[in-house]
Amino acid sequence: RDFNERCAQCSEVNWGLTDGGRFYCRSCHNVTERTTEVVNTDFVCNSRIHTICKGLKNQEKTDGSCEWYVCEGFQLILKKQAEALEALGVCPQMKDEVLCNFWRRYLQKTKQAYCNTSAGETVKALPVCDSSTDVDSEPERPSPLQLLSLSESEGNLQTDSSFASSISKVSESTSVCSGSVDGSLYLMKNRKEKLRMTMPMTLSFCYMALLWLREPMTLSDLLRFVVEGHIPYLNVFQDFPEKMKLYGLDLKIFRVESWPVYEEVHNKMLELAAFLDLPRFPDITDSCFLHPDMLCMKYLMEANLPDELHNWTCRVVKKIRIGEVDFLTLVPGNKSTRNVKYDVLAAAVIVVVLKLLFLLDDHYEWLLSDFAEGRNKNNKEGGPYFEFEKWYKVIKCSLDMKQKKLDEERAKYLWRCEKVLFYSDKMKSKVLKRRQTVVNLQNQFGKLSGSVLPAEKPNPSSFQLSWSEENTDGSCFHGHSLKGVLQEKCGLLTAKNPDYWLCTVKLCNEKTCGHRAHYREVDFPQSYHFVIRLFSFLLRIQPSYIHDEVCVIEHKLFNKKLCKKPKYNTGLGK
């Protein structure tokens, strides 16, 4: 099969499986000690499997279900996600090698703390109705008893107490609370088990693999593809094989009811990388997509800003040395290296450059714009000068439209899929009945909706906004010149703008207040807020994250000035 080690006896690679789940060499019939952990080929990705614990007999129960572990479920999910990424253009290596290896390593690391006893024992140890259960202190993971309860105000579904009593009667048997063998154990707090697998963590795995391969996909891109449905995440359990029955506590593990959060996925990724004892990641050099110079170029294009700004972003990057390999490359576990968020970093650099050239104090940028407008009217030769006002109008229009559309999509977001999940067999009929009611009502009101075209899934695209210079309406600013905001001084081009305002005089300590700075829209100029808002939308993250990064960059940029004297006037002609 897929086990690629050479046989100890005959050096052939020709394996089969015994009934006991062990590998034997077909050539010389040497039986190894290695056993498969997971028997069903469906669950296995195309590589070797380490044995970690005693093999499981994959018995098919009478009702056509099989025993399965939670991590098998996640394995399947990761496989699906990798396939989707491959379909988006990511290299196949990701699925076949990188992600697999990460996953295996994870299993290795976690299984050691996970189980020594057989499946039966671990589950029997589950005290369903015991109030002294060692439960997770997080509010989202209450005791198994609470986990199972599904109180419904209508009174159609069973109330807590009656349900609990019915559970206690069957607490003798195993696996009663979940379709998976170890679902209940999974959700209980286990001190040795630090990195318990969760749905958001699957994305951390994916991102980690993408980063390892230095694929041209940022985390914000990844998460956006997830939300748009190009990468399986919401309701991915639909693709589990029939035999893998999902119910009870499995729902708490596999059912997703919120969009993945950038910070959470990113932080988990860092934790994971450290946990897996990964070495230094492959270098992020200036030819990588994730390098600020490259990303800035991309974002400048997307934001419809003049290409000439790229010179300036590169200058800033160089000056504060955030383009250096050692700064950008991830070294897991190294707490001193900053967690670099490539997309946020690039966006922040652009914001800083805009501040340098246009000041963005709700006054100066409009003055510059008027000047450029005047010149553009009178002088048609040479290219047009960039007019901030024009750009603002064009972008605002597009942004508002897109934002409105996004808000509607959020309101229309559907969380449930066709496959119905229930907490227990007792609930099954009620849940199905409820589902039928929902479908009926949806049909009834759907007919009254008029001829509404079903929302088409947008084609996955790296660019959300695109501008073409072929447009004759002049709404593309890529080729516009920055001459209107620059002047020559001693043979160098510097900004006309002599001033700069810092977003914050002092950076906060991240550990104490969670942020480097605090962003309130009312405290800052509208133009600044607008620019932040634009990138906030493109990256789908809170404006405050970009603002934080801007503050950090500014402090690096004006470090000397800040240390020396309180007053700072600067241009970048140095």
Next chain:
Amino acid sequence: SSHEYKLNFKKSKEMCLSYIQDAMLQKQWKKAAEFLTFYMESLEKDFAREYLSPSEMIWRIGTEILCHHSHSSMKEFNSFTEQMKSLGVKRYLKVCLEHTFHLLCNGLIDEAYQNLSLSESWRSGDQTGIQDKEMKLIKAYRGLLDYYNWSKQKNILLEHGQDGFEDLSVEQEMHGSFRKAAVDLKEIIKIPGVWDLFVKCYVDLLEFYGDHNEARQVLNEYAYNSKFPTNPNAHVYLYQFLKRHGESKKSLVSALKILHDVVPSHELMIDFNIMLQKSKKRKRRRLGLEVIFAVLDYAGWKENVKAWSCLARQLKQIVISEKHLDWIKQEWNSRKDWWPAFHFSRYSAKRNWQENACLSYEKALVAGILLGKDCRYFKYVSHQGCKAQVKRFRILKKFVNKHNPVYLRISG
């Protein structure tokens, strides 16, 4: 405008609801229906802790949409309501009731009746006890519809007169409806509350079948039982009943007195004053004056000729008899500061004279008595009246001039 990029089930459904709300407020029913379809899946989620559960939301919103949407039909509405009934046991009877109201509003009386009957027979464990109030209401409304049937049958009989045998079945039906209605109507009006329509119908039934005692008792209870909320109509019904049955003046007066206390501006106060003026008892006449003054404290009566003529007549009578001038003084005391501006301004004098001579006559008489011959209202109107050579104005002028000293005594 904080644009969040996070989203969870609850938040997205909240947003969905606000879109629905906007659409409904702008009467965009198609859009509301569209967003409602996206909201539906919240039925599958446990929102036990919310104040308003999704199923209640959907019931209320869905009903609104179906009421207003151009493509919706009664059939759709019925099928929707049936589904709503099965969604929430705790709300079952409420939904039934509202369904009934909707049917009634669309003129489907028979369907409404059937609906009520069906609901009446519903039982569900301890919910039956919890939803006791709704059940009582359902029975009460069925009683009301029974009354309606009775009334229809009665009219049929009255039309046909003494025609004969075919009417026997109608008559039997009529008595049957009466029995059913009586039981349920009697039940509901026992509970403290406002049951105007039910009371009226019940009393109508009782009167028809000659049970005046019961009727009187019911009305007395409704009007005087302190557990019931203050309800002017209760007294009106009682008064009308008493009048119909030629009851004693004493009872009529006591019924209307309470009405005067509760709603001094009630239209029955005119009748009340007339009744009281005619009385031999001094106390009653005194009350009459109080009543009519109170009526004219209200802007709605400012231009009512009848009210002014009542007051005028009584004042005139008192002035001529020269007895009980202190009554006028007492009543005028609290009004002399604001009635002149309220009723007797020069502007109203002009307007009243132009628009309604009778009104101005009566008012002038009152003004003359209360404010003397020199008051601007009287002067203007009487002057105009005399100029126009209307006889009674000349008489009026003489009268007021003659009795001017009275004014001085009143105002002193």
